[in-house]
Amino acid sequence: MRGSGRRTTRTVDVWPGFVDALATLVIAIVFVVMVFTVFQFHLKDIIAGRDDQLSRASAQLAQLAETLALEKRATDDLRSRLQSLQNELSASLGERDNLRSLSRAQAEQIELANQSMAADREKIEMQLRELEALAAMREALEKRTASAEAQSTEDKRLSSEAQAQVALLNRQTAELREQLRRLEALLSDSERKSSEQQAQIVDLGRRLNLALASRVDELVRFRSEFYGRLRAVLGDRADMRVVGDRFVFQSEILFAPGSATIESEGGRQLMQLGNVIKEIAPRIPKEVDWVVQITGHTDRRPISTRDFPSNWELSTARSISVVRLLMANGVPSDRLQAAGMAEFQPIDDRDDEVGWRRNRRIEIRFTNR
Secondary structure: OOHHHEEEEEEEEEEEHHHHHHHHHHHHHHHHHHHHHHHHHHHHHHHHHHHHHHHHHHHHHHHHHHHHHHHHHHHHHOOOOOHHHHHHHHHHHHHHHHHHHHHHHHHHHHHHHHHHHHHHHHHHHHHHHHHHHHHHHHHHHHHHHHHHOOOOOHHHHHHHHHHHHHHHHHHHHHHHHHHHHHHHHHHHHHHEEEEHHHHHHHHHOHHHOOOHHHHHHHHHHHHHHHHHHHHHHHOEOOEEEEHHHHHHEEEEOOOOOOOOEEEEHHHHHHHHHHHHHHHHHHHOOOOOOOOEEEEEEEOOOOOOOOOOOHHHHHHHHHHHHHHHHHHOOOOHHHHHHEEEOOOOOOOOOOHHHHHHHOOOOEEEEEEEE
C-alpha cells in the first residue's frame, strides 16, 4: 500500500545490445581482412604464373629467331645455286639455238647442193646421149671414109672433109669426157661434205637429246619429291591418293554437293598442299618449265542450276577455286593451271554411287608446261 502512491520508475539497460553490435562489427572486419588476405595470396600465384609464361614465351621467341636465321641462310644458299643453274641453262639454250640454226643452214646447203648435183647429172646424161649420137655419126663417117678410098679424086676430097669432121668429133668427145670427170669429182666431194654434215647433225641431235633428258630427269626428281612430301603432310587416306603421275582428292573433302565453294576442312588440306609447293619451288631451276595442273572432274549425272548450267561449269569452277586458294596462300600464279573435264574422263565405269563418288574428284599433276 505504501508503494502504491509512488510513481514507478523503469530504467532501460542498453549495454548488452551495444556489446552485440560491437561484436558483429568486429566479426565483419575480421571476415573482410581474411577475404583480402586470401585474394592477395591468389593474386600472387596468378602473377607468378604469368611471369613463368612470359619467360617460356621469351625462350620460344629466341628459338624461333635462331630458326629463322638458319632458314634465311639456307634460302640464300639455294638462291645462289638457282642463279648458277639458271646461268648454265641460259648458256645451254643459247648453244642449242646456235646448233639448231647451224643444222638448218647446213641442211639447206645440202639440199641446194643435191639439187645442183641432180641438175648437173641431167646435163651430163644429156651430153652423154649427144656423145653417143656423135659416136654413131663418127662410125658412119668412118664407114663412108673406108668406102671412099676406092673412089675417085672427088671422093678423096670428100673423105678428107669427113676425116676433118671425125677429128672435130673426137676433140668434142674428149672435152665432154673431161667435163664428165670433173663433174664426177665434184659429185664425190659434195657427197663427202654431205656425209660430214650429216654426222655433225647427228652429233648435235645427240647432244640436244642429252640436254633435254637432263631437264626431264630434274623434273621427274622434283615430281617424286613433290608427291613424297604430299604423302608425308596429308597422310595415308583413301580419299587422297597418288594415281600414276597425279595426286587425286575426292570432291567430298573439298566441296559440298553441287557447289564450288571450298569447305573449311578441304581448305586446310589445300593450305598444306600450297606449303609443299612453296617449299619445293625455290629449289627447282628456272630452266625447268614446271607447272601444277589442277583438273576438276564430275560424275556422269547432269547438273543444271543458275550458277552451273552443266558439268563443264561445275568442274571448271571447282578447279579455279582451288587455284585461287593456292594463289592466296602464296603459290606463284604463273605456276598454276586450271581445267575442267566435266564427266568425260571417268576412272570408274560403274553407274552406281561407288562409281559416281570415285569420278567426282580433283586431280593435281606436277608436270612441265
